[in-house]
Amino acid sequence: MDLSYFHSVTLNKDKCKGCTNCIKHCPTEAIRVRGGKAVIIAERCIDCGECIRKCPYHAKKAVTDPVDFIHNFKYKIALPAPSLYGQFGPNFTRSQIIKALGEMGFDFVFEVARAAEIVTNATKEYLEKEDIKKPVISSACPAVVRLIQVRFPSLIDNLLKIESPMEVAAALAKQEFSKKHGVPVEEIGAFFISPCAAKVTSVKNPYENMSSRVDGVLSIKDVFIPILEIMKKNKNVDQEYGSVSSAIGVAWAGTGGESDALGDVRAIAVHGINNINTIFEQATQDKLDNIDFIEALACPEGCLGGPLTVENPFIAKVNLKNEVENIKKQAHSVHKIDNVDELVWKSTVKYRPIMKLDDNMMKALEKMQKIDQLTEELPGLDCGACGSPSCRALAEDIVRGNAKETDCIFKLRQKVSDIAQQLHYIEDETPN
Amino acid sequence: MSTKIIRDYIIPADDFAVAGEASSDVRKILSQLGVSPNILKRTSIAMYEAEINAVIHGHGGKAHVEIDENKVFIVISDEGPGIEDLELAMQEGYSTAPDSIREMGFGAGMGLSNMKKHADLLEIDTQVNKGTTVYITVYFQ
Incomplete structure (x- = not known):
């Protein structure tokens, strides 16, 4: 495989x-x-x-798609992640940002926040189902889904089997645009404006048996300056740009946004990959039976801390909070769709046993024994100088045939000193 | 001679944060050996329940794990108060855990029945005032 x-x-x-x-x-x-x-x-x-x-x-x-990539399509739709709104200070509102993004060359801007509200609604219905496994774990963060696939296979059943806001946004945006302008869907390109590398991977290489409706992914970093320049020129933008989301969808950008939106359920919001590892360890031990929902975002401070963002996540957080408060003062209806079942995954993701030592159990056991023995002989400092993350990882790499014992500088030093001693011995023994 | 992987762990008393580390470690080893997710999960839950029991009731203890090509065998022993009525203790919801432990979300009386549910073989040796040893076996096939 x-x-x-x-x-x-x-x-x-x-x-x-x-x-x-x-x-x-x-x-x-x-x-x-x-x-x-x-x-x-x-x-x-x-x-x-x-x-x-x-x-x-x-x-x-x-790696993301260059901004020019959008010209490969006749009609272009931008799908901004809500985290985009956290990148600009208090002088710029969401309406200004969306308008400026549109002026970069898009025919239509469809907020992913709108789709997030639809996903929230679908999640509420999903949580009512009888045959689901709790705690349900959000599948919005693709790095978390992939983490479960490689490290926590028993939690695959707990994943929220609902399309991510990005995918829902792409589907609805294309539908809406095609209907309104009478153009074929094939001529429309949908481009996600992303804070995150994992989203790029999930578009270019979707999970098993799934496909993506997103045609390209641009990084927030690449659109930040163009948007800023257009906004500075535009000055006043009073009118709203098209149909916008309520505060619920926008809040999804930060940690707690998705879980708070669910209302009356026992939900926890975990962010940062190490925190997620800890909570998933507990979930595999059935320790979290009184939790209904886990929002898990791999980046610290959620998508606002994504590697493709511009602003410091803590500053982005206050920017987003301001915008959420502004939006709350305006009257926006929460987006919903009737046929929620359409959003449910048609298949599920698979366990990817990347840590497996061998397909044959006996051989795997033998390798494990060798690893144990080698680990015992290594210094145990986990210094990383050998190029492997820990002494045990080096032992594994050696057994897998990808490294050698003398990659360890302590082992190498020992070997050099042994050879030096042997040389001494030979020198002493050699007749003059 | 059969190839065996052996692990020994100390289970510290009254340390809920550390409880579960041994079963996490065993789960990692089993996944490296290519054991199926269902077995990983059952082993993980059964061993964790035994570990947490040793923490709550047994003033801590020891875990000894042996893995061969067919099964994982886990021995968890403590020198705690022992179980007075084992049959009663096996019932779902029966608990002798003090309120303070229950308030932390533990001691719901599901431990032993959960262990039984997830283990293929479960044997319990207990003596009042001497301690308890739990033997858990999970087969890979």
């Missing part, structure tokens, strides 16, 4: 110094330093973007 696929998160070799920052922070141990440069193990990467955040040399980047 080929477990590798396209990834948005990639390495810029020229910038990589071969340090150990990324390997130590990768939640799936997907990075090694080999030959002085980081290497991402494709089948293990979940595109969470943690390495992009941690690299002091900015050698990790997320």
Whole structure:
């Protein structure tokens, strides 16, 4: 089984110094330093973007589509993630941002926040069902879905099997535009304006048996300056741009937005990949039986902390809060659709056993024994100088045939000293 | 000679934050061995319940785990007060946990019945004032 696929998160070799920052922070141990440069193990990467955040040399980047890419389609729709609104200060309102985004060359802007409200509504109905497994875990963050696929297979059944706001937005936007202007759907391109690398991957390489209706992903970073420049020129924008979402959809950008929107359920909002790991460990032990819903967002402070954003997440948070308060003062109806069943996943995601040592159980046991033995012999400092994230990971890499014992500098030093002693001995023994 | 993976863990007394670490570790090992998600889950739940019991009732204890190609065998032992009426303790909802523990969301009386539900074999050795040892076996096939 080929477990590798396209990834948005990639390495810029020229910038990589071969340090150990990324390997130590990768939640799936997907990075090694080999030959002085980081290497991402494709089948293990979940595109969470943690390495992009941690690299002091900015050698990790997320590949997105260039802004010009939209011209491949006759009609262009922008799907801004609500986190976009958190990027601009108090002088710029959502209406200004949406209008400016449209003027960048889009024929229509459909807020993902609108779709988020529809997903909220569908989630409420989903939680009423009898045959679901609680706690239900949000599937809005693709890095979280991929984390479950590789590390917590028993939680696959707990995933909220409802399309993400981005996908719902793409479907509805194309439908609405095609109907209104009488143009074929094939001629319409829908472009997500993304805070996040994992979304790029989920569009280019959807989960098993699924497809994406999104045609391209632009990063918030790439549209930020153009939007700002247009807004400065536009000055006053009073009228609303098309149909906009209420405060509920906009609040989805930050942590707690999705779970608070569900109203009267016991929901928790977890953000940051390490916090999510901890809570999922508990969920696999059936410890969370009194929790109905888990909102899990891989980035600290949720999508506002995404690696493709511009503003510091804490500042973005207050920006978004201001905007949410403004929107609350205006009268916006909450978006809903009647046929909620259409949003339910037609299939589910699969377990991807990336950590498995061997297909044969006996061989896997033997390898595990070797790993145990090697780990015992390594210094246990988890220094990372060998290029593996921990001593145990090095032992695994050795057993998998991807590293050697002398990659450990302590082992190497020992070996050099042994050889030196032998040389001494030979020297002493050699007749003059 | 059969190939076996052996692990030993200390279960600290009254430390709810650490309780569960041993079963998490065992789950990781089993997933590396290619054990199916369903077995991972059953082992994880059964072992966790035994671990937390040792924390709540047994003043902590020890966990010993043996994995071979057919099964995982878990022994969790404590030197706590023991179980007076094992049959009663096996019933769902029966609990001797003090209110303070229940307020933390533990001690709902589901531990032993949950263990029984998820283990293929469950054996309990208990002696009042001496301690309790729980033997859990989960088969891979």
